[in-house]
Amino acid sequence: MPEKIHQRFDEALTLGLLSSPVVDKHVAATSNIKKRKRLLPPQSTVPLTSKDSPRVAGDKPEKPGSVISRTGHAGLKERAAALAPARKKLPIWSHASTICSGLQDRDVMLIVGETGSGKSTQVPQMLVEEPWCRTQRLCISNQSSQEPLPNSVNGSRPESLQIGGRIAITEPRRVAAISLAERVAQEMGTPLGSSSPASTVGFSVRFNNCTSPSTRIKFLTEGMLLQEMLRDAWLRDYSAVVLDEVHERGVNADLLLGFLRGIVTGKKEGRGGAVLKVVVMSATAEMQTLEEFFEQGFLQESAGEDPVAHEDATAKIDLPDAESEWSGISSSDDEDEGPRGNGGEGPTTSPIQHVSSCHVEGRQYPVTIHYEPKPVQNWLDAMLRTIFHIHYKEPLPGDVLVFLTGQETVETLEKLVKEHEKDMRADVPKLLILPLFAALPQDVQQAVFQRPPPKTRKIILATNIAETSVTVPGVRFVIDCGKAKIKHFRSEIGLESLLVKPISKSAATQRMGRAGREAPGKCWRLYTEQDYLDLPQSNTPEILRCDLSQAILTMQARGIQDIYGFPFLDRPRREAYEKALMHLFQLGALDKTGCINQIGSQMAQLPLSGALARTLLAAIEPEMDCVREVIDIIACLSVENIFLKTTSEESKEQAETARRAMYRREGDHLTLLATVQAYAAENTDRKDWCRRYFVSHRAMKAVMDVRKQLHSLPLFGKSLSTDPSERSVLTAELSACVRKCFIQGFAYNTALRLSDGSYKTVAGHQKVAIHPSSVLFGKPVRAILFNEFVFTNKSYARGVSAVEMSWLEDAWKEPGLEDG
Numbered sequence: 001m002p003e004k005i006h007q008r009f010d011e012a013l014t015l016g017l018l019s020s021p022v023v024d025k026h027v028a029a030t031s032n033i034k035k036r037k038r039l040l041p042p043q044s045t046v047p048l049t050s051k052d053s054p055r056v057a058g059d060k061p062e063k064p065g066s067v068i069s070r071t072g073h074a075g076l077k078e079r080a081a082a083l084a085p086a087r088k089k090l091p092i093w094s095h096a097s098t099i100c101s102g103l104q105d106r107d108v109m110l111i112v113g114e115t116g117s118g119k120s121t122q123v124p125q126m127l128v129e130e131p132w133c134r135t136q137r138l139c140i141s142n143q144s145s146q147e148p149l150p151n152s153v154n155g156s157r158p159e160s161l162q163i164g165g166r167i168a169i170t171e172p173r174r175v176a177a178i179s180l181a182e183r184v185a186q187e188m189g190t191p192l193g194s195s196s197p198a199s200t201v202g203f204s205v206r207f208n209n210c211t212s213p214s215t216r217i218k219f220l221t222e223g224m225l226l227q228e229m230l231r232d233a234w235l236r237d238y239s240a241v242v243l244d245e246v247h248e249r250g251v252n253a254d255l256l257l258g259f260l261r262g263i264v265t266g267k268k269e270g271r272g273g274a275v276l277k278v279v280v281m282s283a284t285a286e287m288q289t290l291e292e293f294f295e296q297g298f299l300q301e302s303a304g305e306d307p308v309a310h311e312d313a314t315a316k317i318d319l320p321d322a323e324s325e326w327s328g329i330s331s332s333d334d335e336d337e338g339p340r341g342n343g344g345e346g347p348t349t350s351p352i353q354h355v356s357s358c359h360v361e362g363r364q365y366p367v368t369i370h371y372e373p374k375p376v377q378n379w380l381d382a383m384l385r386t387i388f389h390i391h392y393k394e395p396l397p398g399d400v401l402v403f404l405t406g407q408e409t410v411e412t413l414e415k416l417v418k419e420h421e422k423d424m425r426a427d428v429p430k431l432l433i434l435p436l437f438a439a440l441p442q443d444v445q446q447a448v449f450q451r452p453p454p455k456t457r458k459i460i461l462a463t464n465i466a467e468t469s470v471t472v473p474g475v476r477f478v479i480d481c482g483k484a485k486i487k488h489f490r491s492e493i494g495l496e497s498l499l500v501k502p503i504s505k506s507a508a509t510q511r512m513g514r515a516g517r518e519a520p521g522k523c524w525r526l527y528t529e530q531d532y533l534d535l536p537q538s539n540t541p542e543i544l545r546c547d548l549s550q551a552i553l554t555m556q557a558r559g560i561q562d563i564y565g566f567p568f569l570d571r572p573r574r575e576a577y578e579k580a581l582m583h584l585f586q587l588g589a590l591d592k593t594g595c596i597n598q599i600g601s602q603m604a605q606l607p608l609s610g611a612l613a614r615t616l617l618a619a620i621e622p623e624m625d626c627v628r629e630v631i632d633i634i635a636c637l638s639v640e641n642i643f644l645k646t647t648s649e650e651s652k653e654q655a656e657t658a659r660r661a662m663y664r665r666e667g668d669h670l671t672l673l674a675t676v677q678a679y680a681a682e683n684t685d686r687k688d689w690c691r692r693y694f695v696s697h698r699a700m701k702a703v704m705d706v707r708k709q710l711h712s713l714p715l716f717g718k719s720l721s722t723d724p725s726e727r728s729v730l731t732a733e734l735s736a737c738v739r740k741c742f743i744q745g746f747a748y749n750t751a752l753r754l755s756d757g758s759y760k761t762v763a764g765h766q767k768v769a770i771h772p773s774s775v776l777f778g779k780p781v782r783a784i785l786f787n788e789f790v791f792t793n794k795s796y797a798r799g800v801s802a803v804e805m806s807w808l809e810d811a812w813k814e815p816g817l818e819d820g
């Protein structure tokens with residue numbers, strides 16, 4: 001443990017600043033919960049125009065932006081000093097010496113700690129001054145630098161390279177990466193990211209790299225670290241990688257675990273032997289499984305195997321007709337039955353010796369949980385009641401964070417709350433309602449972190465993007481609907497969709513943990529206690545329920561030839577690999593031997609899904625030549641719905657009439673294009689233009705932003721015009737080219753019309769109907785392509801365009817693909 005940390009700790013201890021962890025007796029003490037008085041009686045209807053006003057407690061809410069102004073006045077260092085006492089009270093603080101010394105002795109550490117114990121903000125700060133975290137200049141021979149990922153290094157002579165000096169902390173979502181970077185920069189008294197060359201804390205998310213040459217602590221999304229590994233598979237910039245919120249078990253986290261295990265357990269030739277420390281953090285992860293996973297890697301390395309590193313020419317990909325030699329033990333069919341495996345390698349019996357661990361007990365503030373006495377029939381209605389119950393009964397300051405399932409439910413509730421707000425008495429504090437979902441632009445997402453105006457309560461209506469790692473200042477109350485949209489791939493029909501499903505216990509704990517971060521909190525679960533007890537312990541890893549195409553592309557682009565040997569914590573079924581390989585083959589991303597080709601490599605480098613990346617690459621082809629048009633459509637598909645939702649029949653009709661000029665009979669893709677181009681050509685008042693055409697101004701601003709980012713991709717060099725108002729003449733030929741490009745990316749999402757008027761997908765023979773939101777709804781065409789498969793009361797195709805049969809025949813010409 002470095003001297004500095006010892007000193008800081010000793011001082012803190014002497015001053016009595018290190019309070020013993022506050023053990024929350026309320027949380028999860030389910031027997032106590034029954035005895036507690038329920039604030040919401042069964043199906044109670046809390047009057048929405050209650051005469052009770054919230055009690056306003058002593059401390060005044062700050063003005064919006066007051067943090068910034070205070071920072072401006074008092075200086076960054078002063079602000080950091082003001083935050084120090086609170087940091088020292090965090091439960092993790094008393095574990096600093098265990099964490100630092102554990103990582104001096106060993107290269108892998110697992111940290112499990114309750115929500116709000118200080119993992120994400122404090123661990124990077126504890127490690128950054130460690131001796132092993134200094135930059136080193138080392139000589140690396142070309143031969144050795146070819147491992148573990150063969151395509152990672154250029155040049156033929158030994159090179160002297162700078163290794164390490166930075167810590168990467170990965171987050172599953174950009175909103176967490178950005179807000180944590182901001183917080184840690186404040187705590188360290190440094191400017192953030194690219195705002196100053198002296199900044200030591202930064203972040204990197206899609207389309208926004210906010211770092212400086214002196215960045216030492218870098219928060220980034222898991223996807224961004226995988227992108228960085230394309231350029232440098234050895235992660236030479238870093239001395240440590242901290243994987244945060246691993247219990248979420250997204251595909252990218254699982255890929256990172258496998259890649260990092262390869263580096264940390266190997267000889268690290270490409271790093272000149274410099275160690276890479278790996279810290280895996282979670283509130284609830286199964287520690288033993290992770291320990292076994294890493295120990296197994298060390299064991300294999302000492303036995304001369306290296307599943308990630310080796311370049312085994314014989315380990316080529318088996319296409320579906322190959323004989324099965326499958327020995328994986330974990331499968332998506334029985335994913336919820338019994339403990340999951342450690343990559344199919346069986347439990348290790350060796351003594352644990354390479355991995356250290358740290359359990360951080362306790363949270364800073366208690367959170368009281370309220371359950372519903374009986375199942376709620378209409379949880380949106382229950383949400384509304386609970387929001388106003390809190391507003392009338394609970395003191396200010398005390399903002400509310402509400403967890404909903406998706407953009408649609410967020411917008412519906414937003415409207416309902418606004419309607420009911422009109423009935424509030426004038427002396428009742430105001431509400432500031434803020435939506436928070438993934439498709440929102442970054443600045444709108446970040447608005448939730450601002451303090452509300454005085455005598456105003458912030459109500460944040462969020463999806464599960466606010467579930468982990470996020471501290472929203474002011475939030476004391478959480479309302480949890482107990483559901484989330486979960487990605488689910490149905491391999492038999494080859495389509496992925498988002499389904500609304502109950503969350504896991506671990507997700508419920510995370511949601512609850514968003515309260516109680518600055519003061520004691522309360523969490524209303526809109527389900528019964530028994531429903532909670534019946535929830536699965538943890539989320540089913542995404543790798544077991546998603547289309548593996550993207551994961552395989554990621555592996556292959558990073559030089560993994562034996563994709564079946566890649567060390568996944570939970571290994572998907574062989575069938576899932578085979579389906580994904582077929583899909584990649586159809587996309588043209590693999591050659592006939594199953595190895596990644598140039599198209600595949602380019603796809604992997606683009607910050608887009610595989611399907612959109614393929615569409616974009618098709619648009620560059622000289623015979624298509626419609627890249628600017630395709631970019632405009634992709635930009636629309638990357639943000640929230642650009643068309644405003646209409647509810648009344650009257651407004652629906654008005655919107656239909658106004659938008660008619662943009663509607664294209666070819667379908668939604670060309671309609672989006674026409675709308676973007678009309679908006680871009682508007683030079684006087686774009687906001688007013690949006691109002692007249694029932695288009696979301698917020699969404700259009702985001703479209704223009706994504707459009708700009710895509711125009712500046714290195715793929716295009718300087719060849720793309722950046723004149724925003726340049727308009728295409730939408731000829732029949734151009735319209736056909738655009739749709740042909742989308743077929744290249746979305747061939748699996750194509751369907752033919754049957755005699756009864758319904759549609760059946762070409763690949764999976766799944767019946768689908770055109771979604772009512774499509775301009776083609778009620779307008780039969782022979783064949784369609786669509787962007788999304790959604791299942792509500794029936795299966796729908798959303799984002800639909802008409803296509804020619806001959807185009808589909810061309811798309812499905814490749815050998816062996818006709819039977820899907």
Ligand SMILES: Nc1ncnc2c1ncn2[C@@H]1O[C@H](COP(=O)(O)OP(=O)(O)OP(=O)(O)O)[C@@H](O)[C@H]1O
Pocket residue numbers: 090113114115116117118119120121122179183282283364468469470471472473513516517518
């Ligand atoms: N932006 C912020 N504003 C105010 N306080 C914050 C902020 N970020 C963190 N904190 C404080 O620091 C504490 C620790 O946060 P941190 O994110 O490090 O915890 P954690 O253990 O990683 O929690 P989780 O696993 O729930 O993300 C919070 O409980 C809160 O008191």
